[in-house]
Amino acid sequence: MQRADKNPQRAVGWGATENRRGISNPALSFFPVVSLRVPSMSAIRMIPSQLLRTAGVRTKLPVMSRAISFSSAALKFKHWEAPDRPKINPEDMPTNPGPNPDPSNIGVNAVLNLRPESMDKHTTSIFAEFSLEGKTAVVTGGNRGLGLEMALAFVEAGAHVYVIDRAPEPCEDFKKVAKHCHQLDRQIEFITADVTNAEEMNEAMQYIEKESSTGTVDVCVANAGIMQSYPAMDYPVDEFRKVMEVNTIGVFITAQAAARVMRGNPNVTGSIILTASMSGTVVNRDQSWVAYNTSKSAVLQLGRNLAAEWGPYNIRVNTLSPGYFRTSLVASQLDADPGMLKRWSDANPMNRIGLPHELRGVVVWLASNASSFCNGSDIIVSGGHTIW
Structure with missing residues (x-):
């Protein structure tokens, strides 16, 4: 195990006081976010605390005088709980009924049998089913865009969220989300790792298993991906291979690493979500995305195979296929080609x-x-784009 740099730095989250819809909110306060760097299994590296002092922000994080390796377990994270959030009794959460469930615990009967004290105006059974309270969720490619949107949704649903991205530091969008999480008294954490490196991903998942409040991984979204545009006849083979490496093999490596942790905990009902695309089902008109579309089509079949293999372990695997969404990346493309939005x-x-x-x-x-x-x-x- 290699040690980190001799001058460890502190990772923080800060940014403008807008929420995710761009609405200014002066109530948003600074929230420090721990950043874990996993380059070739090296250890945790942090962003300079001096940046905080420059911004006039006080932090209770101690100054790190030396590096901390992944094996040291010296760094602990605090799991924040929203004080005003209605509490859900874990015993009232739906569980796997097994092949021969008790009829009294099925459907309407299961709802009627809930203890009266758990049924209030805030916490009916259907809301409990959608809750991620007490769960640990991982999102790759969550530094920005749709991945960050998913991570924020998990935080708001009650999960302790870890974002894994190859970026060495969190971007400004992530820092804004971190401030929002602070408002909810929740925590979102950032880990740097490469989804195409199986060793790094296994180390990252094992670290999350060890450090998370639940001691496992309950939810994993394999979302990291890249896109390139070349006419098929001119597409460099090495570039085509790079897209497949990230979008398909990287998704498999992520799912495999998460499933190994999930299977190691017999009490976990795991959910793995693979981000595919509508481009895995249809061809995007007027776009030269042959490698991207091929990689996403492969993710669809990968999801079905993993669902069949891991279902007996109580691990569900599904794919999510977004259409065209106005992310910051797409917005820049639309600015460059105003006619694209209309098309x-x-x-x-x-x-x-x-x-x-x-x-x-x-x-x-x-x-x-x-x-x-x-x-x-x-x-x-x-929005129905694929039905025509």
Whole structure:
């Protein structure tokens, strides 16, 4: 095990005081976020605390005088709980009924048998099914875009969230989300790792298992991916291979690392979500995305195979296929080609493209016990783009 740099730095989260919809909120206060760097199994590295002092922010984090390796377990994270959030009794959460369930614990009977004290105006059984309270969730490629939107949704649903991204430091979007999480008295953590490196991903998952409040991984979204545009006849083979390496093999490595942790805990009902795309089902008109589309189509079949193999271990695997969404990356493309938005909107039955927050409900449903019998499915969220 290698030690980190001799001058460890402290990772923090800060940024403008807008929420995820761009609305200014002066109530948002600074929230430090621990950053874990996993380059070739090296240890934890932190962003300079001097940046905090420059911004006039006080932090209770101690100054790190030396590096901390992954094996040291010297760094502990505090799991924040929202003080005003209604508490859900874990015994009232839906569980795997098994092959021969008690009829009194099925359907309407299960609801009627809930203890009266757990049934109040805030916590009815259906809300409990969608809750991620007390769960640990991992999202790769969650530094920005739809991955960050998913991570925020999990935090708001009650989960302790770890974002894994290859970026060495959190971006400004992540730092804004961290401030929002602080407002909820919740914690979101950032880990740097490469999804195409199986050793790094296994180390990262094992670290999360050890440090999380639940002692396992309950939910994993394999979301990291890249896109390139080349005409098929001119596509460099090495570039094609790179897209497949990240979008397909990286998704498999992530799912495999998460499933190993989940299987090691017999009490876990795991949910693994693989981010595919509507481009895995249809061809994007006027776009030269042959490698991207091929990689996402492979993810669809990967999801079905893993669902079949891991279902007996009480691990569900589903794929999520977004259509066109107005992420910051897409917005820059639309600015460069104003006619693109009209073409995409005209091709959609709803005459528009999606907004990032419109993916939140679906991904929370897939992660939660509300989708406990959904396995091997592909959920297309495209506004109906693929039905024509």
